[in-house]
Amino acid sequence: MKEIELKMQGEIKRLTNKTFKFDERIREGWFSAVYFLKTKEIVQEFFPDNIVTMQFFQKQNAVLCGTDEVIALIKTFAANPDELEISSLKDGDKISPFETVMTITGRYQDFGFLEGVIDGILSRRTSVATNVYNVVKAAALTGVQKPVIFMGDRDDHFTQQAGDGYAAYIGGATAQATHAMNEWWGKEGIGTMPHALIQLFNGDIVAACEAYIQKYPEDDLIALVDYNNDAITDALKAARAFGDTLRGVRVDTSRTMIDKYFVRNQHLLGTFDPRGVNAELIYALRKALDDEGFNHVQIVVSGGFTEERITRFEQGNVPVDMYGVGSSLLKISVSFTGDNVLLNGNHQAKEGRRYRPNPRLEKVE
Incomplete structure (x- = not known):
């Protein structure tokens, strides 16, 4: 802070x-x-x-x-x-x-x-x-400031990006999704892969990651692992294939979907809302990565996150390393x-x- x-x-x-x-x-x-x-x-x-x-x-x-x-x-x-x-x-x-x-x-x-x-x-x-500041403050409830990425490009008219990006910077956002969002304060946008990249490789997360690091070898590799709605399986595939090269995985499961992990483990259901990026899914993802020695792989979450939702995650010690937040910051x-x-x-x-x-x-x- x-x-x-x-x-x-x-x-x-x-x-x-x-x-x-x-x-x-x-x-x-x-x-x-x-x-x-x-x-x-x-x-x-x-x-x-x-x-x-x-x-x-x-x-x-x-x-x-x-x-x-x-x-x-x-x-x-x-x-x-x-x-x-x-x-x-x-x-x-x-x-x-x-x-x-x-x-x-x-x-x-x-x-x-x-x-x-x-x-x-x-x-x-x-x-x-103010919205960004409150989210950043929520992401530090455990005493460790977790980065917040401003991802509001798809939630408003493109002409607002430069000013919104600057305001997000003033509020404490660590990074922005587009170059325009960084224009007023002299940085560049960051990001790795959208779902479209994985789609172009027929849903093969490993092939998409391989192409990414060949094209952008200096970038940190962060694999988007919810394309097939099986985040843990795809995260492990990427981790096994790329080892130390894999910096992190991003989970962006839609709030209308239930990850296949819970379909395979239905005995876990009944005490929480299993839709979207939920705490139980992230607990399970962290454990699966750690059990195979991939402790270095960070977990990034996105998709409908708000100050209140981040607060609940932090109060529950959900093992998130970085938050991507969009529409809630533009209200x-x-x-x-x-x-x-x-x-x-x-x-x-x-x-x-x-x-x-x-x-x-x-x-x-």
């Missing part, structure tokens, strides 16, 4: 607008709610010199992300950006309910139309970072709100809202 803690202390540099590939239509208000655009026009005519302070907050304990992106957005698309005063927390900071994470002070018509876009950036990035669990709270330096805000100074905010130069 040390790396995450360093991020929480703000010991990383801000990203700049060189990183983000903004859509130029933002400048024209294409992504802004129409009432913001109308307000901009009205203010320009009736109150062109008024100065407002807009502050942003949310209502949970969370891990903040998206501030660098928002600051770059303002610097790129606001009118007269050098005349705006921005104060902000940093990506990776832990935040509390209703804590002010950013304030922007200046003429409303210069930046107000970006309010909804800013809310959306902060909401999505903070949601992903929007944090929603930000922007409010105008000061008008020309004096309190003026929607009833129930007020200016909340935060000594943790840093002025953005």
Whole structure:
């Protein structure tokens, strides 16, 4: 957890607008709610010199992300950006309910139309970072931090990968599935084999692994062993064939399937849910590998894992070495709100809202 803690202390540099590939239509208000655009026009005519302070907050304990992106957005698309005063927390900071994470002070018509876009950036990035952080924390319940791989490429539109991958990095994910997910922080995607590779070798896990290491001899070999719905049998086949070369096995059994191990051992059934990647299957897999001397082979699990499910596995000391997690990390669990709270330096805000100074905010130069 040390790396995450360093991020929480703000010991990383801000990203700049060189990183983000903004859509130029933002400048024209294409992504802004129409009432913001109308307000901009009205203010320009009736109150062109008024100065407002807009502050942003949310209502949970969370891990903040998206501030660098928002600051770059303002610097790129606001009118007269050098005349705006921005104060902000940093990506990776832990935040509390209703804590002010950013304030922007200046003429409303210069930046107000970006309010909804800013809310959306902060909401999505903070949601992903917080979801990942909670999963990473769950994967360390035994006192040993088990790696979490962010595998969300198939669960959302591809255009979200770079930002989601960065947010997952801020939250503590060890690795990402695609190159795009790593784009903003300078790494590359990782991964070994999908089910499609095994299918192309007629379901032969050994043949698929042999081709893989011939093509990518520098990679760690991790065999996907649930293709034939017989994870233990295929894991042993791979281990016997490749010995020390086999770094690990990944189990990705569908939640609608029961592994053939339980069909052969029906006396084990009746006290647990045997579908998908379950604890009993992983206990049995670990024992089968160890009994044949393959103690070095690690076990990676994926397929529908959530914070709650990982917590149950860790509390049960299920012998998992690494978790692959996807869709549960992309749920929007944090929603930000922007409010105008000061008008020309004096309190003026929607009833129930007020200016909340935060000594943790840093002025953005």
